Amino acid sequence: MKKRLALLDSGWLTMETPETPMHVGGLMLYKTPDNAPETFMQDMLAWMMNVREVARPFNKKLSGVLPMNLDAGWVEDHDIDMDYHIRHAALPRPGRIRELLALVSRLHAQRMDRAHPLWEAYLIEGIEGNRFGLFVKIHHSLVDGVAAMRLLQNRLALNGRDRLPPPWSAEWEELEALQAGEKRPRRRGPSLGESFKAMGNVALNLAKLAATPKESHVKSIYKAPSTVLNKRVRPARRFAAQSWSLSRLKDVAKQYDATLNDVVLAMCGGALREYLLGYATLPEHSLVANVPVSIRSNDQANEGGNAISAVQVTLGTHIKSAAKRLEAIQESMNDAKARLGAMNRVEIDTHTVLTSLPLLAGQVSGLDGRLPVLFNVVVSNVPGPREARYLNGAQLLANYPASLIWHGYAMNITVQSYCDNLDFGVIACRESAPKVQRMLDFLEAALADLEQSAMAKGTRHRKSA
C-alpha cells in the first residue's frame, strides 16, 4: 500500500541537491568492553545485520517515477538488503578523533540513493583508546532528524548486561507498544479561519520586530549581516565534535543567572567571533543565530503540551567582553521567548512557517546564498539521556549530532547533553567555512573566558561585600 508523501516530507526531497543532501547524522562513540573477545567488532556487525524485519521509519522507501516526486509516496520495504544499510569501516592509524572526524566528514557529504530506505549506519573500528564508533545518517523526509536520533538513543540498553534488538529491528515496535500502554489524544488541526486570524497576529508581530531600534540586542529576523557562513555551499563537509563538562557550563550559568542554553550560545558567539577574526571578516553587526526552542503557548498551559518553534537571537559577536556578550544574548533570548510565549498555538505554527518560508523558497529556486539571509547560523540544543546507555554491551561515551546545512547557511552547531557532558557537533561546508575544526579551540577559549570573567566578578562581589 502506497502512502502519499506529506507536504513537508516532500519538501525535504524537492529541496535536495548534490550540494545540499537533506539528511542528518549522529556520531556515537562507544567504549569497547574490557573483556571483549577478538571477534567483538565482527560480532557487533553480525548483531546489527541480523534483523528479520526492519522497524518504521527505517523500512520506508520512496516509490514513484515522475520527476520532482510528484507521484511519490512511501511504501514499506519488506526485503531490505541489510548489507547495503549497515557498513563496516575503519580508521587509518593512529586512529585519533582527527581521523574519525575526517572519515565522518566524507561519509556525511554523500547523498543517499532514493531507491532504498533513506538511512545508512557505519560501524567504525580502529579508534584509539579502545573505542569504536557508529555513524548513522537518516534523511529528514523519513522522520524529523531530532526524532530519529532520539529513537536510536531510546532503544539503547540502560546497562551493559541487557541484550536488546538493534534499534532498527521491528521487534522494537512490539516492545514499545507494550510499554506505551494508553494512547495519547491526537491534537486537532487548526481550522482555516483560525489560521488566517493567526497570520494577522503574526504579521503584526513581524511589523513590530521590523520597527525595533537597531541598537537593541532584540534581533529582527531580517537583519543578519552577510558573512562567509552565508554563501552557497559545495558538497564537501567538515565535521568537528567535542564534549564539554556540563558542570563547567552550569557553574558559569549560575554565576551569570543565565540558562544553560544562554551559555551554549555565548560559547558559540565567542567562538564565531574568533573564527571570523582569524579566517574571514568579522561584521560590524552581531551574527544572528536561529535557535529552535521548545515553548509552551498561552492556550496550552493547561494541556501540558509543548510546541517547537525557532527564535532569532543575537550572538553578540561584535562585543569583545565575554560577560557582556552573554548579557546581550540573555536579553535577546528573553525577549524572543516572551514574544513567542504570548502567542497561541496556531500563531506559533504560523510564525514557524512564515520564518521558514523564505528559506524553503530560496532553496527550491536555487537563489539561496544569493539573497540576504534570515540568520547566520543554526545553534540547536537538544536534551539527551542523563544516564549511561549501552549498545549490545558497549557503553555510549558521547553522541555528537551532525545536522544539515544548505545554501546561505553553511554552518550548523548542534549540541546534545548526555550524562555529565554536552556533546557539540559542528557541521559546515568545507569550502565556504574553511578550517572549521578550529571552532573547537575557539569554543573552549570562549568558555574559559566566561569562567575567568565570572571569577573576576566573584572576586569583585566578595570585595564589595
Added chain:
Amino acid sequence: MKKRLALLDSGWLTMETPETPMHVGGLMLYKTPDNAPETFMQDMLAWMMNVREVARPFNKKLSGVLPMNLDAGWVEDHDIDMDYHIRHAALPRPGRIRELLALVSRLHAQRMDRAHPLWEAYLIEGIEGNRFGLFVKIHHSLVDGVAAMRLLQNRLALNGRDRLPPPWSAEWEELEALQAGEKRPRRRGPSLGESFKAMGNVALNLAKLAATPKESHVKSIYKAPSTVLNKRVRPARRFAAQSWSLSRLKDVAKQYDATLNDVVLAMCGGALREYLLGYATLPEHSLVANVPVSIRSNDQANEGGNAISAVQVTLGTHIKSAAKRLEAIQESMNDAKARLGAMNRVEIDTHTVLTSLPLLAGQVSGLDGRLPVLFNVVVSNVPGPREARYLNGAQLLANYPASLIWHGYAMNITVQSYCDNLDFGVIACRESAPKVQRMLDFLEAALADLEQSAMAKGTRHRKSA
C-alpha cells in the same frame, strides 16, 4: 586563461547523473617493504601530499556558471587543496580482499564535485599480507580513462630504490619533456568531403551486417539480447577483482591457436553464462560484447599509426562447450577485425561515432535502459607494463581497472596485464547485477574448463598421431 571544453569532454559531463558518474578508477595493490618503519603509511601520505604544483591534467578545473556546462571551460587550478584530493582510508579487520573490494565499491560509487579538479586518490591501509592500496578516481572528461591510468603507471619507478615525485606532481612535466626529445607529427584532421564519403562506406557495411544470417557467430551490432545487465542502473556499485597468471591464458591460447584476447573473451563468456544461469535468465541468443580494439587501417599501414575503435563480438554464452565457445568467439572476432581492417582511417572514425551515437543519445535523453541495447557488456583488454613498478619504494603487486557503467550497460569487465599476470576488474551496478563478486569464481571455472578441454584435445591429438 579559460580553455573551451572539447565536445567529447563536455559530453562526459552532460551525460553524468547521480546514477552514472562518469569517472574511471584504478585499484593498485602494493607490498609494504619488509624493512618499512612504523610511520611508513604516514610517510607515504605525506609524500603524496607534498606537491608544490600539480601536473596537467590533475590541475584542470571546470569553470562556468550556466546549466548543462554551456559556458564551461577548463582553467588551471594553481591553489589545489591536496588534503581534499588525497584521502587516507583503512580496512576493518581482518582486512581481506573482500573488505578492500567493499570499500572500493563504495568509493567508486561517489560522484565527484565539479568545483575541484576531477580526481581523488585514496591511500588504503590495513590490507592483510603486509599490503596497502591506492585507489584513484579520474573523471573521463579530464582525459580518457585508459590514458589517465597509463599516466599514473608510467610515472612509477622501475625499482624500489628510486625516489620520484608523486605521479600528479608538475615536476613530471619537465622530466617527461626532457625524455620526449623530438616531437611527433600531428595527424591531419579529415576534410568534410572525406567524412561524407566515409559515412557512405560505413552505412554500406552496416547494411551488410544487418543482412548477416542469424545462425552465424558474426554479430550484428543491433542484435544483443535483453538481460539483467541491460537495465537502468542505481548509484551503488560492486567491484570484484582478481589476478590470473598470464602463462595459464597463454597456454590455452596456444592450444586453440587463439589470441590472448580471445581467451579473455572466452573466460568472460563462460563466466557470464554461469552467472546468468545462477542469478538471472540466460537468453537464447548469445550475449554480445563491445570490445575496444587497437587496429591499423589500410591507409595507415605505411604510417605505422594505430587507431582505436570497438567491435561487437559474440561471447558464445548460448554454447555449453568451453572449446566451442572459444571457437565461436575467434570466428566472430576475426570477422569483425577483417571488416574494420578494410576501412580507411576516416571510415573507422565514422564507424566509431556511428556505433556510439545511439549510446550517447540514450544517456542524454534519459531513455537508456528502456531501449534495445547495442551490446550486453563491455570487455576491455588493456596492455600494461611487463616489468615490476614501484611507488616511492613499494612494489606494485596488481593494478585492477574499475571502469564506468551506465544505463542499459550495468557491467564492465576491464583487464590489464602487469608482469606475469592479467588483472581483471569487474564493475557493476549493485542492484541490476546482483552478487557480481561470484563472477570471480565463474571466471576461474571458465578458464579451468578451457584448460581441461585443451588437455582432452591434446590427448586426442596424441592418440590420432
